[in-house]
Amino acid sequence: xxxNYLPILFLFFLAAGIGTxxxxxxxxxxxxxxxxxxxxxxxxxxxxVGDAMERVKPRYxxxxxxxxxxxxxxxxxxxxxxxxxRLGFFALVEMFLxxxxxxxxxxxxxxxxxxxxxx
Amino acid sequence: xxxxxMKTVLMVNIxxxxxxxxxxxxxxxxxxxxxxxxxxxxxWHGLLQPIADGVKLATKELIVxxxxxxLLFLIAPVITLVFALVPFAVIPFAGAPVWxxxxxxxxxxxxxxxxxxxxxxIVIGGWSSxxxxxxxGALRSVAQMISYEVPLxxxxxxxxxxxxxxxxxxxxxxxxxxxxxxxxxxPLAFVVFLISGVAETNRVPFDMVExxxxxxxxxxxxxxxxxxxxxxxxxxxxxxxxxxIATLCxxxxxxxxxxxxxxxxxxxxxxxxVWFSLKIGFFLFLYIWLRATLPRIRYDQxxxxxxxxxxxxxLLNIFLVGLFKFYSIPLLIYYLITFFTTVGCVAWCSKHFxx
Numbered sequence: 001x002x003x004n005y006l007p008i009l010f011l012f013f014l015a016a017g018i019g020t021x022x023x024x025x026x027x028x029x030x031x032x033x034x035x036x037x038x039x040x041x042x043x044x045x046x047x048x049v050g051d052a053m054e055r056v057k058p059r060y061x062x063x064x065x066x067x068x069x070x071x072x073x074x075x076x077x078x079x080x081x082x083x084x085x086r087l088g089f090f091a092l093v094e095m096f097l098x099x100x101x102x103x104x105x106x107x108x109x110x111x112x113x114x115x116x117x118x119x
Numbered sequence: 120x121x122x123x124x125m126k127t128v129l130m131v132n133i134x135x136x137x138x139x140x141x142x143x144x145x146x147x148x149x150x151x152x153x154x155x156x157x158x159x160x161x162x163w164h165g166l167l168q169p170i171a172d173g174v175k176l177a178t179k180e181l182i183v184x185x186x187x188x189x190l191l192f193l194i195a196p197v198i199t200l201v202f203a204l205v206p207f208a209v210i211p212f213a214g215a216p217v218w219x220x221x222x223x224x225x226x227x228x229x230x231x232x233x234x235x236x237x238x239x240x241i242v243i244g245g246w247s248s249x250x251x252x253x254x255x256g257a258l259r260s261v262a263q264m265i266s267y268e269v270p271l272x273x274x275x276x277x278x279x280x281x282x283x284x285x286x287x288x289x290x291x292x293x294x295x296x297x298x299x300x301x302x303x304x305x306p307l308a309f310v311v312f313l314i315s316g317v318a319e320t321n322r323v324p325f326d327m328v329e330x331x332x333x334x335x336x337x338x339x340x341x342x343x344x345x346x347x348x349x350x351x352x353x354x355x356x357x358x359x360x361x362x363x364i365a366t367l368c369x370x371x372x373x374x375x376x377x378x379x380x381x382x383x384x385x386x387x388x389x390x391x392x393v394w395f396s397l398k399i400g401f402f403l404f405l406y407i408w409l410r411a412t413l414p415r416i417r418y419d420q421x422x423x424x425x426x427x428x429x430x431x432x433x434l435l436n437i438f439l440v441g442l443f444k445f446y447s448i449p450l451l452i453y454y455l456i457t458f459f460t461t462v463g464c465v466a467w468c469s470k471h472f473x474x
Contacts, residue, residue, distance in 0.1 A: 007123050007221040008208045008229075014131060015204040019197035019349055026177050026345035033180065041184045041250035042340055051186065052249045060262050066426070067265040074272045077437070078228065081280040085444060092441050099434055106430065115426045117419035 062114050066106075073102050127220055131204060138355040139169035145407050152411040179344035184249055187341070191247035196342065196349035199240030203356035206230040210363050211288040213373045213391035219288060226287040227279065227368075231272060234360060237353065238264055244350070245338035256337025259418065260321060260328040266422060267318035267325075270429035274312040277305045277440045278368040291372035298379045300371040303454055304443065306461040307436040309369045311429050313405075316361035318425070320354060322406055324413035327421060362402035370398050420472065428468045435460070 150157025158165030209226040211219035245257020282293030318325040328337040373391035
């Protein structure tokens with residue numbers, strides 16, 4: 001059964017090999033002439049100010065959290081979608097209730113302005 | 120075993136050549152849409168242009184910016200490429216099992232899981248560049264991709280409910296058995312899938328990631344030469360992947376158009392792989408067409424569209440499919456219901472989009 005997945009593993013290593021070969025193989029033909037000005041990070045031609053690995057806007061994390069909630073929902077939905085015909089009408093109603101509760105959550109986030117980009 | 124290995128190598132090679140020629144086709148079509156010729160000099164109608172581009176990119180210097188985390192910087196494009204190519208292992212290119220590398224029974228889940236891992240390449244690449252533009256581009260890209268992954272995944276629940284399987288070949292078999300393509304039963308999911316697919320691959324009009332006017336080039340601002348081209352290969356591979364999923368889940372995969380109409384059976388002369396390629400080609404043309412037509416939307420509009428429009432709409436689709444399965448509604452009436460729901464949703468969304 002698990003042997004089905006072996007070709008995937010092979011493709012994984014093949015793709016990694018191709019990527020690495022492209023990156024490494026290029027070094028045989030490409031020039032290497034580096035100096036401080038060329039290596040500086042692009043900032044419209046001015047000397048870069050400060051470090052870029054900085055703290056960022058918390059807005060992104062809010063989206064990440066809402067995403068987590070809905071991604072877990074998707075996991076439940078997928079496992080339900082594949083068998084819901086066998087489970088019958090009860091499962092359908094149950095899942096509709098589940099989705100309704102999640103919609104309430106979405107509406108709450110909406111009302112709170114968590115989905116509003118900007119402030 | 121040997122056959123599978125050869126098949127895999129062959130598929131990856133064909134894929135890479137196809138990707139090279141999509142860039143050519145993109146420049147040609149964009150050129151025609153802007154009333155110019157596109158590449159004409161290298162080879163007949165610029166047909167050798169992708170090769171010239173490849174040679175040019177290979178001979179360009181690879182610059183690792185000062186202060187960058189050089190190991191992560193160099194690994195990031197490879198990560199993106201790997202997770203763009205790996206999902207193709209479970210894509211069936213035609214009906215016979217020969218045309219599929221491996222038929223995993225959780226095919227669709229595997230594709231979704233593997234392709235969303237590609238996001239790591241973007242984050243790592245953007246963060247390790249030590250450039251503000253790259254960091255901003257990477258953050259935006261990831262926020263956009265996770266926002267649109269939710270409607271994308273939920274849109275695929277519909278086909279799974281109808282076919283009762285995650286296997287991509289069984290998905291098409293279910294459409295063959297039912298006698299209709301799933302696009303007719305759930306045009307709503309199809310529209311949502313298309314929109315979020317475009318957003319997921321960071322293409323125009325959702326290319327906030329690149330936003331030349333403000334972010335220079337997004338997460339690959341600092342990438343040059345081969346590293347840049349690896350990122351691009353991955354982007355185009357993702358486009359093909361999204362097109363392939365759309366074809367398999369909604370457009371009946373390798374079936375000819377109108378598979379139940381008898382007098383069209385002379386179309387069966389055309390091999391299945393050709394129909395599959397044609398359908399994928401249609402979606403790729405759509406990508407290029409969008410790029411020539413639409414302006415980039417604002418970031419707040421992007422989030423608005425993803426969370427406040429596509430998400431409720433795609434949940435509505437799940438309700439509709441569930442009802443269809445349990446109440447044996449006549450097919451024609453159900454077609455009409457879904458059709459008018461879709462038209463209504465599209466009209467409502469486009470009316471309230473620019474608030």
